[in-house]
Amino acid sequence: MTTVAVKPATMAQALTCALRDAMAADPAVHVMGEDVGTLGGVFRITDGLAEEFGEDRCADTPLAEAGILGTAVGMAMYGLRPVVEMQFDAFAYPAFEQLVSHVARMRNRTRGAMPLPITVRVPYGGGIGGVEHHSDSSEAYYMATPGLHVVTPATVADAYGLLRAAIASDDPVVFLEPKRLYWSKDAWNPEEPQTVEPIGRAVVRRRGRSATLITYGPSVPVCLEAAEAARAEGWDLEVVDLRSLVPFDDETVTASVRRTGRAVVVHESGGFGGPGGEIAARVTERCFHHLEAPVLRVAGFDVPYPPPMLERYHLPGVDRILDAVGRLQWEAES
Amino acid sequence: MTTVAVKPATMAQALTCALRDAMAADPAVHVMGEDVGTLGGVFRITDGLAEEFGEDRCADTPLAEAGILGTAVGMAMYGLRPVVEMQFDAFAYPAFEQLVSHVARMRNRTRGAMPLPITVRVPYGGGIGGVEHHSDSSEAYYMATPGLHVVTPATVADAYGLLRAAIASDDPVVFLEPKRLYWSKDAWNPEEPQTVEPIGRAVVRRRGRSATLITYGPSVPVCLEAAEAARAEGWDLEVVDLRSLVPFDDETVTASVRRTGRAVVVHESGGFGGPGGEIAARVTERCFHHLEAPVLRVAGFDVPYPPPMLERYHLPGVDRILDAVGRLQWEAES
Amino acid sequence: MTVTEQRGAHRPAPPSAWQPRTDPAPLLPDARPYRVLGTDAAAEADPALLRRLYAELVRGRRYNAQATALTKQGRLAVYPSSTGQEACEVAAALALAEQDWLFPSYRDTLAVVARGVDPVEALTLLRGDWHTGYDPYEHRVAPLSTPLATQLPHAVGLAHAARLKGDDVVALALVGDGGTSEGDFHEALNFAAVWRAPVVFLVQNNGFAISVPLDKQTAAPSLAHKAVGYGMPGRLVDGNDAAAVHQVLTEALAHARAGGGPTLIEAVTYRVDAHTNADDATRYRGDAEVEAWRAYDPVALLERELTARGLLDEDGIRAAREDAESMAADLRERMHQDPVLDPMDLFAHVYAEPTPQLVEQRDQVRAELAAEAESAGAGR
Amino acid sequence: MTVTEQRGAHRPAPPSAWQPRTDPAPLLPDARPYRVLGTDAAAEADPALLRRLYAELVRGRRYNAQATALTKQGRLAVYPSSTGQEACEVAAALALAEQDWLFPSYRDTLAVVARGVDPVEALTLLRGDWHTGYDPYEHRVAPLSTPLATQLPHAVGLAHAARLKGDDVVALALVGDGGTSEGDFHEALNFAAVWRAPVVFLVQNNGFAISVPLDKQTAAPSLAHKAVGYGMPGRLVDGNDAAAVHQVLTEALAHARAGGGPTLIEAVTYRVDAHTNADDATRYRGDAEVEAWRAYDPVALLERELTARGLLDEDGIRAAREDAESMAADLRERMHQDPVLDPMDLFAHVYAEPTPQLVEQRDQVRAELAAEAESAGAGR
Numbered sequence A, B: 001m002t003t004v005a006v007k008p009a010t011m012a013q014a015l016t017c018a019l020r021d022a023m024a025a026d027p028a029v030h031v032m033g034e035d036v037g038t039l040g041g042v043f044r045i046t047d048g049l050a051e052e053f054g055e056d057r058c059a060d061t062p063l064a065e066a067g068i069l070g071t072a073v074g075m076a077m078y079g080l081r082p083v084v085e086m087q088f089d090a091f092a093y094p095a096f097e098q099l100v101s102h103v104a105r106m107r108n109r110t111r112g113a114m115p116l117p118i119t120v121r122v123p124y125g126g127g128i129g130g131v132e133h134h135s136d137s138s139e140a141y142y143m144a145t146p147g148l149h150v151v152t153p154a155t156v157a158d159a160y161g162l163l164r165a166a167i168a169s170d171d172p173v174v175f176l177e178p179k180r181l182y183w184s185k186d187a188w189n190p191e192e193p194q195t196v197e198p199i200g201r202a203v204v205r206r207r208g209r210s211a212t213l214i215t216y217g218p219s220v221p222v223c224l225e226a227a228e229a230a231r232a233e234g235w236d237l238e239v240v241d242l243r244s245l246v247p248f249d250d251e252t253v254t255a256s257v258r259r260t261g262r263a264v265v266v267h268e269s270g271g272f273g274g275p276g277g278e279i280a281a282r283v284t285e286r287c288f289h290h291l292e293a294p295v296l297r298v299a300g301f302d303v304p305y306p307p308p309m310l311e312r313y314h315l316p317g318v319d320r321i322l323d324a325v326g327r328l329q330w331e332a333e334s
Numbered sequence C, D: 001m002t003v004t005e006q007r008g009a010h011r012p013a014p015p016s017a018w019q020p021r022t023d024p025a026p027l028l029p030d031a032r033p034y035r036v037l038g039t040d041a042a043a044e045a046d047p048a049l050l051r052r053l054y055a056e057l058v059r060g061r062r063y064n065a066q067a068t069a070l071t072k073q074g075r076l077a078v079y080p081s082s083t084g085q086e087a088c089e090v091a092a093a094l095a096l097a098e099q100d101w102l103f104p105s106y107r108d109t110l111a112v113v114a115r116g117v118d119p120v121e122a123l124t125l126l127r128g129d130w131h132t133g134y135d136p137y138e139h140r141v142a143p144l145s146t147p148l149a150t151q152l153p154h155a156v157g158l159a160h161a162a163r164l165k166g167d168d169v170v171a172l173a174l175v176g177d178g179g180t181s182e183g184d185f186h187e188a189l190n191f192a193a194v195w196r197a198p199v200v201f202l203v204q205n206n207g208f209a210i211s212v213p214l215d216k217q218t219a220a221p222s223l224a225h226k227a228v229g230y231g232m233p234g235r236l237v238d239g240n241d242a243a244a245v246h247q248v249l250t251e252a253l254a255h256a257r258a259g260g261g262p263t264l265i266e267a268v269t270y271r272v273d274a275h276t277n278a279d280d281a282t283r284y285r286g287d288a289e290v291e292a293w294r295a296y297d298p299v300a301l302l303e304r305e306l307t308a309r310g311l312l313d314e315d316g317i318r319a320a321r322e323d324a325e326s327m328a329a330d331l332r333e334r335m336h337q338d339p340v341l342d343p344m345d346l347f348a349h350v351y352a353e354p355t356p357q358l359v360e361q362r363d364q365v366r367a368e369l370a371a372e373a374e375s376a377g378a379g380r
């Protein structure tokens, strides 16, 4: 029995690697944003790229997010493939108009003549002790905007694969990076040829028979932990990592829930009007007669993201997930 | 039997009347926006206000939505109650950062010390033959933003009552005006003392026993029409007008669906990630064992709002609503 | 890459050693709008160019009138006329080189047409059968931008990309006086100046943003004065003087082409018609003002110059008008044909490949239409 | 209301009659930053003021050092130090009248403290027990603004509202050089100028936006030159010269108070520390540059002036330092006490009344905590 030698790498390293490989493979790929050049980004994701590819290919911009995304639109019009970094989730909001009114619509506005292959990288979510406006989960906004793909990795390998796929996509992709997983490590070998994940496929991270946890991004490890803990309660939980919120992989999700008959959607983003509503609704539409209980949701509360010292009360954790699983009307079973 | 003499009025007239009454009642109420002064607004909702209350109270601003909302924040900090007009739905996007990062959070950021009683009036939705960026339904964005109230009238009387309530609220309210109902008429007497609706209460517009249509704003008349048409099919539909998306009136909605056992959510906004997912999910969570069929959704498609000549294929109409009602698994019944 | 290499020429230095980074004086616009027609400069203008401008102005005027008429006939959803501003529109299109790009604002259909886009395709947005009716790459004309000022950063990005690729391409972006108040205006100009991007910004100051007069829009000495705050030259030009606008644009484009970076040009002009056919301009301005501007008409100004200098006679005027008439007749005729609509287009261009969700939705509409057609057939 | 009344003084008129709307000359900043210390102007400065400034500078320097130390001790999540910029911070607070408002940016804790806010409450945001730790109305200090430049329109709106009410209130808004690139900067300055709002904008140009040097941020002759594009005066001041900053601010505040409208002030200074404790400044700048600025230290500059003029002696210096030490000791002690946290605060201030949904969520957390407490109790 031989095992391929893989050394542990962080998600941050995989992202850097994906950017470097994409830039090397295609001179049209340009990285731009605040502090991405000399500094290598505040999370160091673009570290070394300006040095390797020059400052034109990895450019520090003036401090103006609408300007960054707006000029990226023009660059994409001229055949480049800009990869834009927004420094933190909440600092993508100034670019909202450009994103919604142009980035998401340009292909459609021009009957396909003017696609915009732009990747917008947004470090998102909490759990890192960030002060206000540094821990938002803004995926609900992007999901509700037709014309965007919305993708988020939960593993080191996916960080690489999905970012490559996002950059390769001829459509704009909002690439949400779970910032508290930046330093999470996995066995992953940057020297090995990498599989580039197609966008739009969910993956079953853990097989189980009792119920399905549907989740993505920063909540994937939490759900896996909850699934382990659930064994003590006699529950064998399946964990589906969506990876892509748009397009949505109904097939994988539906197959899982039809099999288990119960589901909980888990995410950090606020519950009300958040991704979980959409997911629960579409699962229910498709699996109604297989469901033993309503699809429940474990999400952040409907409050502005709390200050660092209170975030642990806000974030969905193992206990809340187990509580929700416990409310899946098991009595009916027996 | 006596009937109170009421003359028909348009929703636009009721909104103007609400603004005038609010301004007369409270000198802190200031109206501001593009063209709201001399012109009276492109929809003439602010007609006559500058003349009556002076240009300081009803002020034309420079053309900059973030500036409008951002200065309104400062005015509210100083004790005024700004009523901001965004000219069209998509032109509210430049103000998104101010809305999300400040308007929605200032009370919370300051432990309640600095509430912002701001009303943001946004004419929204399609059906008026507007060219691109003039017909968006952006309520999903606002619903997903804790700290905002999101309100939308469907009748002339509610237009008055809810706008008065919004302006009276000590919290920010995104007040969505269904632009294609601006010229809809109802028996309503501006001379009569007006009831000011509390924010957060849905209303049953039509009683029925077979299934519930859950809707709001521009889709309310469409649902009422569908309910009439449904009688021919033997269905007696209940129609719930939400009026307020945040806070959400679970009580009224849940009571209705528990009674009818079936529900369809109807709105113009895109389906995926739209309000319907949240509504369907929470109804299912609360009514699971009363449901004969999954809660279905009839919504705009997941596409950028189409050009005028194609919008009739996009907008949820009577036929699509009836189709959805038909899919509510009536066989199970008999 | 060492730290020193990464810094620009102006390293931070204590205020005691502080220097202005560029000399502001040459960036400031002249106190009065530059004029050619009726001045000595006119003699130096190329007669062929003036005649070309004239022909296009006459066409443009006619186009505006025809499009406005089409709204009354229900053939257009709305039309924002540029009557009174034709000199800016036409000069903007004609000053560009073949390979350059035009970034129009929603009012600039005329510039789009003068650039060579089919007059009917240019109206698609306003007719309502689709958003953008032309292929932007064919004539290098970006889509007409409805959200104001949002197209300015696009122009900067495109110009920047072209420069990075070593291509000889300049972008010209149009915006209104109202649009200068938007944050996107600021960010675009700043990026352009920092990047020294080959882009020219032309502000058509027509006195109003719908009903809001310039005084409520800005307190600046002129809009052209905004240039100095970005470190680019500002120029002020008489926007009703086609020769002057053309010249100032040509100079700015050449400056950009030569690597000199962006220029901000303010053209002082006037919107003679209402904001759109749906607007009632009497609510916010008096007749006297409109009449004063009608008397300073861009078409008449150029016509006067040309006839005075013997470059145009009755025949020439008639020929220009006839040409414009036949353009209008063609436009009228083609616009009276109903466009071919395909509801499946709703789903065709959202993504390169429709998502599974869109496929479902497309199939739904297809089935609905089939059922409709069937029941219509059955009813017959 | 007639149409004529509604228009301002500058009615649209043909370009032939066009006039600049204001004279740009007086709006332009001087070519060099204004200085007081070490110049003749110093003699006119009020000795009491200089001594007050000095005491506050010394406290401010010490505050920065203490806060930075607290991050190392895990007592603060992060601290963006203003070491090197204390002259701006302190003068900003001291130039204001009692009733005026301060709108700080995220780096301006020092200005907030110098304005009178409790030093611990000013750090709440950075400690992480809540967002804003002080009541903004108590000292008329808006919350420290993390999203850059977004607080500028707030300042304009507040100043405008105060003016409409007839109150004698001026707002002072602080922003960094990087923040001037944001659209909100542009929109705020434009609204302020159009409304003639009593507001003063102070840009602390400290050479960097995190790692991005000014050259990549703007190509303007100076940031103060941006003023002319809004029709307001621009002033350039030596940001390490507390007396100069105080004087320029005082003049601008008086100008605003008298109805003269807004002013844009650029203070040229330098961030001597890294961006925050989490930043590695060696990645983007060299030691020589930092040393040059250390040699131009705002505290030392003022100390030198005061001692040279006999306004300060060894005892005075010692007294100032002791005062700063006791402030730091108090801060240290209080910051080492764990803040009292109440998870119910999550739900308490989202709306005036929690929505039914928030009530449910609050009850859920309450039940969770009760269960936790119970099981902890049972475990004991």
Ligand SMILES: Cc1ncc(C[n+]2csc(CCOP(=O)(O)OP(=O)(O)O)c2C)c(N)n1
Pocket (backbone or CB within 6 Å): B034, B063, B087, B091, B094, C107, C146, C147, C148, C175, C176, C177, C178, C179, C180, C206, C208, C209, C210, C271, C275
């Ligand atoms: C971002 C945005 N806000 C508001 C509008 C609505 N609107 C359309 S035209 C217009 C006035 C534009 O004025 P100006 O920029 O001077 O151009 P002009 O109409 O004079 O050509 C407004 C407010 C818009 N299209 N986009």
Ligand SMILES: Cc1ncc(C[n+]2csc(CCOP(=O)(O)OP(=O)(O)O)c2C)c(N)n1
Pocket (backbone or CB within 6 Å): A034, A063, A087, A091, A094, D107, D146, D147, D148, D175, D176, D177, D178, D179, D180, D206, D208, D209, D210, D271, D275
């Ligand atoms: C809208 C927004 N974008 C990005 C950031 C992230 N950020 C925090 S500080 C900073 C640099 C600010 O530079 P400058 O305005 O010069 O202020 P300084 O840090 O020098 O005081 C950046 C980019 C932010 N806080 N807000």
Ligand SMILES: [Mg+2]
Pocket (backbone or CB within 6 Å): C176, C177, C178, C204, C205, C206, C207, C208, C209, C210
């Ligand atoms: Mg205009």
Ligand SMILES: [Mg+2]
Pocket (backbone or CB within 6 Å): D176, D177, D178, D204, D205, D206, D207, D208, D209, D210
């Ligand atoms: Mg700075």
